[in-house]
Amino acid sequence: MRRTEYMRKERLTKTSQFAAVYEGGKSRADSFLVLKAIPNGLDVTRCGFTVSKRIGNAVVRNRVKRRLRVCLQQMSVEEGWDIVFIARAGISIADYRTIQKSVQGLLKRGHLLMDGQKV
Numbered sequence: 001m002r003r004t005e006y007m008r009k010e011r012l013t014k015t016s017q018f019a020a021v022y023e024g025g026k027s028r029a030d031s032f033l034v035l036k037a038i039p040n041g042l043d044v045t046r047c048g049f050t051v052s053k054r055i056g057n058a059v060v061r062n063r064v065k066r067r068l069r070v071c072l073q074q075m076s077v078e079e080g081w082d083i084v085f086i087a088r089a090g091i092s093i094a095d096y097r098t099i100q101k102s103v104q105g106l107l108k109r110g111h112l113l114m115d116g117q118k119v
Helices: 015-024 058-073 089-093 096-109
Strands: 026-029 033-039 046-050 081-087
Touching: 015 033, 015 046, 015 081, 026 096, 033 096, 046 058, 058 081, 058 089, 058 096
Parallel strands: 046 081
Antiparallel strands: 026 033, 033 081
């Protein structure tokens, strides 16, 4: 993904897209997030976020999703993947820097960061 605005074509929006990643995707996890990824055969990487009601109310869930989107905007992710980030309970009290390190670590472990990307 480029470091430009997070555009609509770079999002997973349909239930079937999420279901395909859940069923066939490889998983990586840490204490704040679970990353599931599957190749999509396109020239763009699409991302989606799952933040359940266990995380908090709508304000908290939307703040978590905003922080995740900003983290991804600042990173160079390999093209051709569908990625879903699933939030875990501790993420609601984590600061931005902690979430950023979590996202970078998971992308690195999944070999989804472009070469030369610092972690």
